[in-house]
Amino acid sequence: MSEEQKELMEFPCRFPIKVMGEQHPDFHPTIFEVVRLHAPDLDITDIVARDSSSGRYVSLTITVTAMSREQLDDIYRALSSHSLVKFAL
Structure with missing residues (x-):
């Protein structure tokens, strides 16, 4: 990230993070816990899941x-x- 872009971000702020992985029963709860270690105020309602058209993958948008x-x-x-x-984007 360039210095100019860094200056555009003001903290605290709501920031969406996109995480993608294969469908797995533990994906959603595991990713929730990983992010929550760094963002303790994260709530399960801050996560939106979307399955791929084939159903093989899932993407989570986590807003911290x-x-x-x-x-x-x-x-x-x-x-x-x-x-x-x-x-992770």
Whole structure:
């Protein structure tokens, strides 16, 4: 992220994170817990799930109240390194 883009973000702010993975019964609750470690105020209603047209994949849009850029970086690192996650945007 460029310096100009960093200056455009003001914290705290609501920030959507998109997480994609294969359909798995533990995907939704596991991802919820991973994000909640870094955003303790996260509520299950902050997550919207959408299945792919084939039904093989699921995407979650998780809207967190971000307090800092560092917090968002920690969330992305945790999600990107998780075995159930294919992509985190």
